[in-house]
Amino acid sequence: MTDKKNIPFGKPFIAGKELYYIAQAVMEGHLSGDGPFSARCENWLERHIGAPKALLTPSGTDALELAALLLDIGPGDEVIMPSFTFVSTATAFVLRGAVPVFVDIREDTLNLDERLVEAAVTPRTRAIVAVHYGGCGCEMDALRAIADRHGLALVEDAAHALGASYRDKPLGGFGDLACFSFHETKNVISGEGGALVVNRPELVERAAVIRQKGTNRQQFLAGQTDKYTWVDIGSSFVASEIVAAFLWGQLERVEEITAKRMNIWRQYHSALAPLAKRGEVSLPEPPAHCHVNGHIFYLLVRDENARNSLLRQLNGQGVNAVFHYVPLHSSPAGLRYGRSHGNLAVTESVAQRLLRLPLFFDMESDDVERVVAAVSACHA
Ligand SMILES: Cc1ncc(COP(=O)(O)O)c(C=O)c1O
Missing domain, CATH: 3.90.1150.10 (Aspartate Aminotransferase, domain 1)
Known part of the structure; x- marks a missing residue:
């Protein structure tokens, strides 16, 4: 029962077996990333969205930064996005030297106004970021058509959007990439947490490398290579198994x-x-x-x-x-x-x-x- 005197804006919660699963991860002795709970969460996301690959990250911000690296966004590139969004939508691309180009939103959905996007495209534009405000889908058909006409990547900032859909298909399944957040303020939480959904099969292998500090550790663990070495740029974008265990308790509910x-x-x-x-x-x-x-x-x-x-x-x-x-x-x-x-x-x-x-x-x-x-x- 909520305190009668004060109704908070939001509150972290336990939906089911989160604490039990954390204990299980500890007992099984696998606390770094990519253990059995991470696999369950990623498989769930892949099935739910119909995506070839989902990768858990330590935050939604990390998923966006991983997306920017994976798309080879570089200095002077332009990325179209709304201004009415969280800073990470922009900083992920600014870190790569890109320029966020802010386009106005629609008053009815508070999402990027798709009717204004094409006029913002220049020869330097590389990507469009569709932020689904409050879990309401952007006009993905129109944005996809613009992206395709101009050879741009389409990224969904789906931080608010788990469990929401557009034309009966789950959000997160429309962009080349989609970024989720499981921050404690979101619908499904793990304290901090996120996921990158990769909808283009040709990007899957490199996404795993960049997420693993630029190494081919994933391929090595899968027995696909006999050496574990530095092969590309990357960073530390793997979520801990403790976080994944908590998240699995929520995703099942x-x-x-x-x-x-x-x-x-x-x-x-x-x-x-x-x-x-x-x-x-x-x-x-x-x-x-x-x-x-x-x-x-x-x-x-x-x-x-x-x-x-x-x-x-x-x-x-x-x-x-x-x-x-x-x-x-x-x-x-x-x-x-x-x-x-x-x-x-x-x-x-x-x-x-x-x-x-x-x-x-x-x-x-x-x-x-x-x-x-x-x-x-x-x-x-
Ligand atoms: C639209 C949007 N994008 C990205 C993020 C970043 O997610 P995280 O807090 O998991 O880094 C948030 C977080 O509030 C957000 O609201």
Whole structure:
């Protein structure tokens, strides 16, 4: 039961046998990466997404950095992405010397506006990064067509998106590469954690090498080579088996986790519908072909003052609602390393008007009612 006085924004949770599996990993004496729990998690991701390969990484950030290395992104290359995203979407490419090119988002999904992307393509463009905000799929058909027309890589930043789908196919299965996060704020967690999904078979072998510090250790362990040596660039992108053991306890319960979060999401949506009808707030309205996963429930209000005042009032009542991203294009490092394509009016407006309501696995229906009552009281 949640503390009556304070409803946190989010909370790490145990869904099933996580602690038992960690004990099992310890007893079996395999604590570094790529043990039996890592294999279970990776096989699950491969089956769920229909991908040739999934590789666990220590974080979603590492999965993005591995993606940038694997795509040979280099100095002066341009990578199209939204500005309304987490810093790692950009830093992964900036670390390689590339320039993030920020394109505006759609107000209905808060995702990259696919209608603006093609005009941002230049001879230096190498990739498009589609961030599925709150688990709502970007328009992957349109983005794939643009990527193919211009010979660009398509990368999904699927940090929010495990368990969500686009046109009935799981997100993570559309890009050449997809990057997941299992940070404790996500739907499925392992404290810190992530995965790179490789959808192009010809990239699988090199992905394993880069992830293993640039060595052919994976091939060596599989008996495919008699030497274990340095063959390429790489870094330390392997997740520990302890983390994988915890993650496996969650992945086996993913349907239950998603269903629970979606119940909360739906409860918010229907209870707040009257406020939306009166034009006091806007609610997320995912397109019919995008099935979301209950990762985020957000409200858009009139302006920044209304948002800040609502946040103050909710926090004052022990409801820890929060805002979200400060747009990257206006941040100090974004100004230094990136550039904007056209104006980013929707991004700027949404960043000022958005707040996220508490949503976590153990949240009870009473807690949701309390949040709804607090939001409604602010609009009485
Ligand atoms: C959209 C997005 N991309 C990437 C990341 C990075 O994931 P991690 O925290 O696992 O490094 C996050 C984390 O919040 C995110 O929200």
